[in-house]
Each structure stands twice: as structure tokens, then as C-alpha cells.
Amino acid sequence: MSYENQVAPLMPDPEPDSEPLPAEAAGNRPAAPAKSARLGIPRSWWAWIGSPVALLPFLVLALITGVLLNASALRNFGWSFWSFNYNFLPQTPDQSSWGIGVFVLGTALTAGLAIVFATLLSLALAISVVVYLPSGPSRVLNMLTNLLAGIPSVVYGIWGFVILAPYFGITVEPTLRAFLFWLPGFGGPASEIGSWGILLAVFLLTIMIIPLTTALMRSALQSVPRDLVDSAVALGATRWEVTRRVRFRVARRGLSSAILLGLGRALGESVAVAMVIGGVTSIPVSLYSASTSLPSFIFFQLDSAFTYPDLLVLLVEFALVLLIITMVVNIVAQRLTQTELATATTVGTLLSEEGELER
């Protein structure tokens, strides 16, 4: 017997038999059903309108990629494009260095740390909601987490900008430095401690992606078949053993996909990060350093780029790189959810230490 472990991305609580997203479904089999054999015109008006609409995402994606490629003309900035040396000289653009390294590093640091923290917190939240809490508190917790997802990122940004930044600079960062100086990244020079920087950006990003990762993890854990769980309980497994050995193993792909989708969200976030990251294009020396990221840099330099054509081309190429990175992350995440688990799994193999999940 085989179990599907399908988690529809961005759908917090999919029904067991929920239909796949209409756009995807129609995109996979365009206009195949209900089609007139002679004229090739779909009989149903809905199909007639629906099928081109289903093509829209492809068109938009192609259009964006095309426009970016066209605007940049893939201008070759030389090998220094892949370096950490960014030095823009507006009056002598020919002598500028256009390294993308610092921006990729800042993006990776902020998004990477945020997804680590968000994973830990979301997993705890999802487990307690799915496994431990009774349905009343669970529902309240779910509602609150989902509410968090509805807050626009600029609201997070202005909260960080006005309220959190001074608090971080005066209280949080000096305290962390005093106690965690032995941890790499936490013991930076005192001069680097300021209101805005990586730590604040990581904090905001973590809160922003928790609703998404929690919802996805929750449904991944819930999708574990009831009879598997019941059998494990019948065999005498404790709740924690059921969670760790059965739920985690069966929902492993769903959980990984949740993490990756959260990462994709964090990588692309521009406004909130831009408001608190500090926008410094040098390599950070600690978590307190001001830094920069690909999306926030593009956001901030757009107006200047109208004045300096070289900068505009550079921003477009940065956007292309960002597009590729987020695409890869999202595609991997989608593949993870869509791969069916062809498992001939028994509770016995799951509960045994050597239990193999796949094949």
C-alpha cells in the first residue's frame, strides 16, 4: 500500500482530498478535456478562458526573464563580477569594480541564519500543535500563526526601523557580545555594534517566515496516515517516539520542502531587510556588522541607476542572479513535495533504529 505525502505549497491546511491548484492542473494538461474534435475549440467557456489563463504564469516568467536578459544584454563585467570587490565610481565607471560576492554573502547570511532559527521554532510549534495540544488551543495557535503571515513586510520593516533598531543597538547586541563572545560571529569588535545590521535583519526574517514554514510543517506532519500512527501506539511507542520515528520519517520530504520554501521567501525579501540591514558593501566581520543583500541593494539603488546607466545594467544582472537562485530553491522544494513515496513501509521498520524510509 502506498501513501501520498503531498503538501500543496502555500496552503496551510489542505483537505486530504483537496484538489491541486487549478493553474497547475490546467497547465499540466491544457485543454485536453472537453475539446471539440473538429475545430479544436474547447466546448466549455471555462476551459476556453481557463487554458490561456493557465499559460499566464509561463508567459510572465518568460517575459521577465526576457526583459532582464534584454536590458542587461548579459554585459560582461569581467571576472571581477564574481569577486568580493564592489567599488562603484560614478564619474569614472570604467574603473569601477562590480563584484557580486558581498551581496550574495549578505543574502546568504541573513536568509541562511533566519531559516535555521525559523526551522527550529516552526518545528517546535508544529509538533506541539499536531501532537501534543488539544484541538482548542491548537486552533487558536494556528489562527495566530496564520495572522502573522498576513502582516505586510513593510510593517515588519518599520517596526524594525523605529522600535527594534535602537533596542538592538543599545541593549541586545552589547549583551550578546558580553555573554556569547566565544561564539564565532558574536564576539565582533565593539565598534561594529550598531542599530542596524545582520542580526536585526535575521530577527525580522525569522519572524516573517515562521508562519509559512509552520503551516507547511504542520500539514506535512498531519499528512502522516492515521493508521501508521495508531499502529505505532499499539506497539507501545510513546508520543515522542511516534513523532520522531514515524511522523518525522514519513513526513521528511514535506518538512524539507517547508524549509526550502521558507528559504526562498527569505532570499527574496527586499523591503523589510532593506530597512534594517544598513547597506554597507564591505565584508561583515561579525553578526553586528551592517551588511547588504541582493534584493535590498536593487531596491535602494534603482533611483540612482536612472542616472548611471552602468549601474542599471549591473542591477539587472543582480536581479537575474537572484531570480536563478530563488528559482532553483523553489524547484527543488517543489520536487521534494511532488515525489511520491512508494513505500512498502511497516510500522515495524519505522520504529526500528535501522528503519529505512525509502525503497
Place this chain on the structure above:
Amino acid sequence: MIGAGLAIAIGVILLVAGLGGGYLIGKGAGGSSNGPNTVTITETGSTLIYPYLLVLAPSFESVYSNVVLSPAGTGSGTGISSAESGTVDLGGTDAYLTPSVAAQHNLINFPVAISSQLAVYNIPGITQHLNLNATVLSMIYQGAITQWNDPLIQAANPGVSLPAHTITPIHRTDGSGDTFMWTSLCYMAWSGWKQSYGTSITWPVGPGAQGNPGMVQLLSTTPYGLAYIGISYLSEIEAASGLQWAALGDNNADYNGIVSASGAGQQNYILPTAQNISEDANLGLLNLQPPSVAVSLILGGVPGATNLVNGKGGTNATAAYPTPYPDTNLEYLLVSSAPASPSHQTWVLAFLEWALAYGGTYAPKVSFLPLTPAVIGYDMLALDQVAIGG
């Protein structure tokens, strides 16, 4: 077969969407009109000019009841590019277009107000206005001066006990006219300034902040910090505790801060008072040859022009006293000299004339200074040019 169906369907959708959009746009424009023959003057650009135009709009519209002034604060870069492409009537910018670029796009630099910039610091224990000259500021932002009690700073501030503490120079993260002014100052004042000047450069040292409000906020939480902030934010600076601004040195010194024998006297330190700022605007124009409003008033010079000071800029090193505040700027509206619709352009010109005549009384509301007679004189000449072009 499917392709034909799709093509028809997409066509229908686009057509419907287009009609709907057009209808909405038409409805929106009609909704804001006062009458059947309403003219809308569109402006986009500098976020510094934007509040000024918002103040001007109601008064102007009360006189010209058939005209609506519609400004937008999008940034100087957007203002310039929109004016060049002709999608707006007026492009607001903190930096002038060089005469050759302006001529290429049939645009005219039209100054509407004078603004200024402060060097603000947060030094615990120091409440008075320090004396700082542009060379010292340039060295601080390059990382060549790192301590507040540096001998060069101490020499300009005899009797002040400066702390032996590291300076944190703060810069703007977003592209901005303020950065353009500040980097022009750094560029012209010291030959050791390795960065260029522009609305966005790569800074060798120090953290960044977003917008003038961000500069005020970050500086107030950064002891021993230094920041450049537009004078429009004077009240916010005064409200924040511990912030004070510097008196800036004029250009009677070389790039080592040493007064030359041929200079007009020793270096003077000038506070950004209304009189000192206006004086800078006047002298900047009067000393420029050939006369033009495409003038940087920073240190009384044009970047790139020959200079008595250090070969990088400055034209009025022998300015008469009282010497002007060196970090001053004209705020421009770019207007076309070859408009697509001459009849529409008459209303744009009517607004510019009205702004010349009456704008001065509204300028102080946004901490701008009224145009001085010298600038107004050049504006009048510019208006003639527009009229001929139209």
C-alpha cells in the same frame, strides 16, 4: 488548432483588460477635475522638492482654478529620466543637468529653491557647534582621520576637550541628492579622496542609514557618530537628544587645511544661517563664468572646474566677507524647451512664473530658503528660453 483558440482567447482578454484599464484611467482623471477644461501639470522626482511642491500646489490652484499641480516624490534619478523621456512636464532634481546633457534632451535647469546640508554629530559631553572643514570631513569619510581628538580637528577647535574616541561616519544607503552634495564636498576638498562623487558611491568606512529620517535615528543611537543631513530635518535634529551640527570651514585653505599666502585670509567657520546660505547661492552664481544656473554651490565651485584651492573645483576662493556656507545646493525643476504641446506648456510656464513670484513665502515652511535676486534673474532668462523653444 489549440494555438488558434489560445491566440483568440488571449486577444480577447487583452482587449477587455485594455478597455477596462483605459476606462478606469479616464474615470480617475475625470474624478479629480474641477471642470471640463482642466489642465494637469505633472511632476516627478526629488523627494526633497516634493514637500515644497505640495505646499505650493493649493495656493497655485486657488489662483489658476483650471490647473492641477500633481507632484510625486520618486527620487532625482527618476525625475531626470522622466523629464528626458518627456513623460512628465517637470522633473525634480537635486543635481543640475550639465549644459551638454540638458541641450541634448531640450531641457532647462530651472532652480526653484535653495537648500542646504548639515554636518551633524553625536559626541557625548559636547553641546557646542564644532568647527570642521571640508578637508577634515573628507578625511573622516575616507578613514584617514579616525579619532575625534585628531590634531587637525583639535587645531580648529582650540579650548574644546575632544574625546579620544573613534569616529563613526554614517552615510546614506539609498541613492540621494544629499549623498551627491556630500561626496562633491569630499571630492573637492581633499586630493586624497579616492571615491568619486555622485548620488550613490561605495563608502570605504562606516555604517549606512536609509533616508534623512534614518540618518537622524541612527546617529542618535550611535555615540561619537557623524552624519550629513538635509537642513529640512533641522527640527528633528533639534528634537533628538545629544545631536549638534558643525560650523563648516570656507575654502580659504588648501587640502591639508593650511591657509595659503594668496588666500583671502584665514579659514573662517560658518554656521548654516539663512543669511550665510543665501549668500553662498548669490556668490556661486555671480562668480561662475559663463553665467549659468548649472552650478554646484559646494565650496563655491563646480566639480571638475579649475580651482585656486586644490585643482578639483571651486571658483570663488576670493569671496568677499561674510563668506558663505559651503554646503549649499539649488533645487531644480527640469522643464522642456521643445514641448510636444505648446498650449499645454503655457500652463507649465504659468506655474513656474507664479513659483518665482510667490514661492519664496512658502519656502521656509519646508526649511528651504527663498531664491535670491541673482537666481531669480537667471530664472527669468531661462523662462525666455522656454518661451522661444515653445
